[in-house]
Amino acid sequence: MAFLEIDQLSAFYGKARALSEINIDVEQGDIIAIIGANGAGKSTLLDSILNLTQTQGDIRLEEKSLTDLPRSKIVGCGVGYATERFNLFPYMSVQDNLLVGAFTARDTIEQNLSLVYKLFPRLQERKKQESGTLSGGERQMVSLGRALMTSPRLLLVDEPTIGLAPRVCVDIAAALRRLNEETGLTIVITEQNVNFATRIAKYLYVLETGKVQMSGTTDELTSNNELIEAYFGQ
Amino acid sequence: MIQILIQGLLLSGLYALIAVGFTLIFSVGRVLNLAYASYLMVGGYIYFYVVQTQGMPKIVGMVVAVLMGCLMGMLMYRAMVKPLKGDHVAVEISTLILAVVIQAGIVLLFNDSAKILHPILPGVWHVGGATVTLNILTATVVSWLILGGLYWFVRKTHTGRAMQAVSMDAKGATVCGVDADRINLITWGISGGLGALAGVFFASYTQLSPNMWVTPLIIAVAVVIVGGIGSIVGTLIVAHIIGFMEIISTTLIAAELRGVFTMLLIIGVLIISPKGLFGREELG
Numbered sequence: 427m428a429f430l431e432i433d434q435l436s437a438f439y440g441k442a443r444a445l446s447e448i449n450i451d452v453e454q455g456d457i458i459a460i461i462g463a464n465g466a467g468k469s470t471l472l473d474s475i476l477n478l479t480q481t482q483g484d485i486r487l488e489e490k491s492l493t494d495l496p497r498s499k500i501v502g503c504g505v506g507y508a509t510e511r512f513n514l515f516p517y518m519s520v521q522d523n524l525l526v527g528a529f530t531a532r533d534t535i536e537q538n539l540s541l542v543y544k545l546f547p548r549l550q551e552r553k554k555q556e557s558g559t560l561s562g563g564e565r566q567m568v569s570l571g572r573a574l575m576t577s578p579r580l581l582l583v584d585e586p587t588i589g590l591a592p593r594v595c596v597d598i599a600a601a602l603r604r605l606n607e608e609t610g611l612t613i614v615i616t617e618q619n620v621n622f623a624t625r626i627a628k629y630l631y632v633l634e635t636g637k638v639q640m641s642g643t644t645d646e647l648t649s650n651n652e653l654i655e656a657y658f659g660q
Numbered sequence: 661m662i663q664i665l666i667q668g669l670l671l672s673g674l675y676a677l678i679a680v681g682f683t684l685i686f687s688v689g690r691v692l693n694l695a696y697a698s699y700l701m702v703g704g705y706i707y708f709y710v711v712q713t714q715g716m717p718k719i720v721g722m723v724v725a726v727l728m729g730c731l732m733g734m735l736m737y738r739a740m741v742k743p744l745k746g747d748h749v750a751v752e753i754s755t756l757i758l759a760v761v762i763q764a765g766i767v768l769l770f771n772d773s774a775k776i777l778h779p780i781l782p783g784v785w786h787v788g789g790a791t792v793t794l795n796i797l798t799a800t801v802v803s804w805l806i807l808g809g810l811y812w813f814v815r816k817t818h819t820g821r822a823m824q825a826v827s828m829d830a831k832g833a834t835v836c837g838v839d840a841d842r843i844n845l846i847t848w849g850i851s852g853g854l855g856a857l858a859g860v861f862f863a864s865y866t867q868l869s870p871n872m873w874v875t876p877l878i879i880a881v882a883v884v885i886v887g888g889i890g891s892i893v894g895t896l897i898v899a900h901i902i903g904f905m906e907i908i909s910t911t912l913i914a915a916e917l918r919g920v921f922t923m924l925l926i927i928g929v930l931i932i933s934p935k936g937l938f939g940r941e942e943l944g
């Protein structure tokens with residue numbers, strides 16, 4: 427049994443189908459990446475794990491089904507979700523954003539806060555600043571930090587590098603890798619940036635209009651010409 | 661001059677207390693609760709019944725009024741606002757109708773003659789040639805304490821921060837494990853309790869009557885529209901603008917103008933700056 431099992435998952439917005447029969451298994455301690463173009467269904471997939479969409483099929487974390495749980499319970503089960511950056515609380519300080527993240531994990535606030543500040547010292551420097559006034563890269567750090575405050579065992583990260591300078595992408599990649607290596611955290615990211623995804627993920631899933639078109643280890647897929655043509659545009 | 665300053669300060673304090681429960685709901689749930697001022701009326705009448713009909717201590721009257729206000733707020737959310745699922749026009753129409761229905765209920769139970777509440781704290785205070793009733797002074801001090809407490813609660817507690825979070829980004833709050841429905845329920849409860857308490861003070865400042873909900877509703881709407889904000893400090897500022905405007909116009913021009921300038925201000929701000937003077941609706 428895998429740590430996270432996504433089993434024949436379909437998702438709907440009203441009558442429109444956004445995901446079709448997705449199957450993904452994630453082993454504990456792995457980093458996997460879901461790559462896909464705009465509208466492929468990346469955010470929908472992560473949203474579905476948090477029960478934010480209407481779904482069919484099953485999602486299990488350590489064999490426990492998440493699909494019928496209330497969202498706050500799913501977060502309480504150890505699923506942390508670093509959403510796209512515009513889902514921060516813009517008029518709250520960096521620190522208060524992080525503290526909301528600790529809503530279901532109040533016993534571990536001190537540890538988690540020091541973990542986040544160790545990972546992103548910039549956030550500590552700016553902890554009193556309203557998150558709405560931060561740069562894109564800093565906001566990405568808050569989004570990751572806020573998810574880490576939930577004490578996750580599974581971290582979902584939606585397009586961490588979108589709109590960021592290469593320099594900042596390197597920092598984000600380093601932070602995710604360090605989290606994975608030092609704490610054994612299992613991480614699922616979505617990306618359009620294939621370079622970034624291949625740099626940190628062990629397995630890749632290619633999503634196209636709601637279906638998994640290809641999947642495999644990063645090494646396998648990067649030697650695959652079809653993928654290179656579709657996503658590197660050469 | 662001193663008289664105007666002191667009266668203005670005191671009235672503004674009362675107005676801030678009246679408005680804050682309304683702005684709270686507006687910023688967390690994005691709902692204009694037009695039945696909000698019914699909490700004030702019900703609070704006032706419950707206090708009247710407990711203290712002046714049943715002869716119980718004033719503090720008991722206040723506690724019962726606040727509890728009933730909380731209950732009313734939560735019931736209103738569960739039974740009416742939540743099922744309407746963010747349809748703003750439907751919520752506004754049904755809350756307005758509810759206010760009229762509650763007015764009818766009050767007439768049925770207490771008849772439609774106005775009633776005078778005894779001052780919560782009798783007596784007057786003389787300062788620098790001005791006279792202040794201890795009653796309104798109490799109202800103002802309580803108002804400041806409550807606003808201070810609420811400010812602390814919203815900023816420093818998990819539930820308070822969750823209220824801010826829900827007002828700023830619902831998805832963001834959800835992925836932090838915050839149950840927006842529960843936070844809304846709590847907010848409606850707090851709003852109802854604050855409204856009922858404000859009602860006791862407002863009724864002791866004016867009088868109890870089945871149409872006493874109109875004036876406070878205008879004050880509360882004015883604070884939201886002029887401020888365009890869910891900020892507690894902002895509520896205080898706008899309450900002072902309105903309070904002073906009213907004291908100045910009624911003492912220097914004519915007592916009949918009570919409320920008129922507030923309404924003119926609402927219309928003026930809607931025309932000139934529809935997002936309000938502070939241009940932000942989120943709680944904080």
Ligand SMILES: Nc1ncnc2c1ncn2[C@@H]1O[C@H](COP(=O)(O)OP(=O)(O)OP(=O)(O)O)[C@@H](O)[C@H]1O
Nearest residue numbers: 439442444462463464465466467468469470471618
């Ligand atoms: N709230 C919604 N209501 C209706 N349709 C939606 C909604 N959210 C997403 N969709 C549709 O579902 C499909 C997948 O969207 P999704 O946001 O998951 O894509 P994505 O891969 O995250 O894209 P992007 O890279 O642009 O973020 C799209 O066709 C989109 O139009």
Ligand SMILES: [Mg+2]
Nearest residue numbers: 468469470585
């Ligand atoms: Mg997306």
